[in-house]
Amino acid sequence: MRMLLILLMAAALAAGGFLTRPDEAAHRANADKVLGERRGGFDVGDLIDDVLGGGATERKFEDMFVATRYTVRTGETTALECLGLFGQFLCSQPDAK
Numbered sequence: 509m510r511m512l513l514i515l516l517m518a519a520a521l522a523a524g525g526f527l528t529r530p531d532e533a534a535h536r537a538n539a540d541k542v543l544g545e546r547r548g549g550f551d552v553g554d555l556i557d558d559v560l561g562g563g564a565t566e567r568k569f570e571d572m573f574v575a576t577r578y579t580v581r582t583g584e585t586t587a588l589e590c591l592g593l594f595g596q597f598l599c600s601q602p603d604a605k
Contacts (some may be wrong), residue, residue, distance in 0.1 A: 535578035
């Protein structure tokens with residue numbers, strides 16, 4: 509009985525994550541906001557090349573069924589990586605190596 513209850517709770521948690529995962533538009537808006545804060549609050553649309561050091565910007569969205577990942581890269585450098593789950597975002601800038 510206990511195992512059934514644990515499985516039901518895990519299924520409910522997974523279903524909640526699946527139904528509330530952010531889409532690509534929400535990730536893009538959040539990434540622009542985070543990059544704008546890093547720049548000092550200026551409009552990111554005009555200053556994105558200055559923030560990322562110039563060059564072509566690659567944005568990649570990955571759907572992992574329960575969560576989503578959004579990566580902003582410039583050249584070979586990852587500028588920002590965000591995970592989305594339950595309508596929330598966890599963004600970080602990976603260490604430069």
